[in-house]
Amino acid sequence: MGSSDPDARDSLPRVYSLFESPLSDDVIEEARTELMAQERLASLGSLSAGVAHELNNPVAAIERVGEYLADDVIALLETAPDRKWAALAISALTDGLESIALSSRQERELRKEFTSATGDGATAMRLTLGGIRDPKLARKAAKGSEIELESVLQTTENSEETEEDLGLITIRTLSPRPGWVRVQIADDGPGVPRDILPRIFEPRFTTKSGQVRFGMGIGLSVSRTIIGRHYGTMRIDTGESGTTVTVDIPTKAPKEQQ
């Protein structure tokens, strides 16, 4: 015993030293936080699966009933005392039912009209299949992407015109070096507070004000995962004059390392 004690005393501190580095508490705390975050996500996942199951059953029933409902309702309406109203309701119902069931001739006619309205046959086909029947609507739908961009521009314009400061978001795209694409999104807000900065990428699920709700953080965490899968990086620079998120993504995936 006496001869082995000194050996043990010599070896023990070396083993413990692994855990006694100045960072050890932080490292453990970080790992614990990460684990808890993952657990919360896992419980959210099983909760969602439960909800999905509860929804699927009634949806299946609705689907079955729905198939017969239209027939039954029309039969019922035909016996209604208010003939004028019943006729109106029936025609609305049958219009709805037949909105998909165009004859192939009608469909081709409509597509020709849409093609001339939108200038694109593929879009015309998509709109027809999507149940659009009005060429005016088709023209608008085809321009949907432009409208969306317009509304973004409008928001930034509004922020300059109105007294209420809505803030300015700048989106820049550039190529920092060959083979890489950079997207920068910057705002002119107050910046991210120092104390929450280290945690903004953490997936979180908070129960603030007694309500279960998603806190900020899930979006950034998901973004980081997606960007990581594309071998890119995401950086956040923040200060009192605003926050800039910089995403760098290579245009080609690096070769597989085998």
Place this chain on the structure above:
Amino acid sequence: MKLSIVILEDDAEVRAALERDLMTFAPTVRIEPAEDVLDAESVIEEIQDDDDAFALILCDHRLPGTTGIDFMIELAKREATAETRKVLITGQSDLQDTIRAVNDAHIDHFIAKPWNADDLLHVVRNELTEYVVAKNINPLRYLQVLNQVRALDAFREFSESD
């Protein structure tokens, strides 16, 4: 000139489902629906009038007044449509039908209902490729909807022998 696909199916829902599945090909290929043989004939005529190529027909077997196989036998007989690739989409067909489909209608592929969208796209891609190769059509414009390796190999041989 545009490669064209005719979908001959009398059930509007099924026809729309087929069109929806082929939607990804729409920017490159002309896709025309038809609900009966008469309608299909006028569509085919329209395609030929526009100098487009009637490359493929996806045909339901049970049609009003006739069968898909009878119509495809008819198409196989005509010079203008003999080369058109013929795919039968069927929920049921007996042995007699199948024998006629192979022997007389020169059907290139059978698809069973219900179909899988990926399988359908795969079949359509291969059949369009076979058509382009058989007709010596320059595949470059249509590569997005073709089996690219097969199309380019054939094209290389073709331009080398040229």
